[in-house]
Amino acid sequence: GAGVSQSPSNKVTEKGKDVELRCDPISGHTALYWYRQSLGQGLEFLIYFQGNSAPDKSGLPSDRFSAERTGGSVSTLTIQRTQQEDSAVYLCASSLVLSGISGNTIYFGEGSWLTVV
Amino acid sequence: AQSVTQPDIHITVSEGASLELRCNYSYGATPYLFWYVQSPGQGLQLLLKYFSGDTLVQGIKGFEAEFKRSQSSFNLRKPSVHWSDAAEYFCAVTVGQGNLIFGKGTKLSVKP
Numbered sequence: 001g002a003g004v005s006q007s008p009s010n011k012v013t014e015k016g017k018d019v020e021l022r023c024d025p026i027s028g029h030t031a032l033y034w035y036r037q038s039l040g041q042g043l044e045f046l047i048y049f050q051g052n053s054a055p056d057k058s059g060l061p062s063d064r065f066s067a068e069r070t071g072g073s074v075s076t077l078t079i080q081r082t083q084q085e086d087s088a089v090y091l092c093a094s095s096l097v098l099s100g101i102s103g104n105t106i107y108f109g110e111g112s113w114l115t116v117v
Numbered sequence: 118a119q120s121v122t123q124p125d126i127h128i129t130v131s132e133g134a135s136l137e138l139r140c141n142y143s144y145g146a147t148p149y150l151f152w153y154v155q156s157p158g159q160g161l162q163l164l165l166k167y168f169s170g171d172t173l174v175q176g177i178k179g180f181e182a183e184f185k186r187s188q189s190s191f192n193l194r195k196p197s198v199h200w201s202d203a204a205e206y207f208c209a210v211t212v213g214q215g216n217l218i219f220g221k222g223t224k225l226s227v228k229p
Contacts, residue, residue: 035217
């Protein structure tokens with residue numbers, strides 16, 4: 001597709017279960033980002049990938065959170081042993097190359113709404 | 118630490134009135150600056166961005182923003198607001214490492 005695609009769009013899970021969120025970036029974009037948007041917390045950076053370089057994981061809130069990007073394209077964000085405070089919208093984004101270096105526009109998907117009950 | 122401040126959490130304006138949304142950043146060098154808009158249940162859409170050059174930048178939907186280095190500000194403006202502009206607006210900066218740092222957002226309501 002033309003834009004950043006995320007799935008599932010909505011996910012309800014029980015506390016303690018693991019969840020996987022998928023992101024398909026814009027074709028040809030080498031940089032991929034994950035953000036979390038919570039009520040009252042704004043947009044929080046989680047992790048980014050640039051090409052084959054080691055990802056910047058500095059925003060991941062705990063070791064329950066991990067992400068991988070296979071083949072330089074699709075990415076999966078995994079949350080293990082989910083907690084209620086993990087409930088949020090998880091936004092994926094991509095850019096041609098890293099925005100901080102080039103100023104390239106970062107394009108966002110519509111997000112995966114996660115509810116932990 | 119680098120930060121982005123949007124001092125107004127919620128603003129209400131009348132349709133047809135002018136709008137200014139404030140954004141200040143704290144960063145040593147001139148960062149790349151962005152304004153995004155998010156409608157309810159939607160992802161973020163880029164309105165405009167500033168990299169260098171002319172400090173007044175034009176964006177989509179009739180928005181513009183002015184970069185003022187001396188004030189570390191990048192305020193968003195629109196001369197005449199439409200009801201469809203009701204949304205949440207986020208200012209963001211790129212700080213060199215690659216990721217965007219966002220402000221907390223300003224929610225805009227439009228009165229008929």
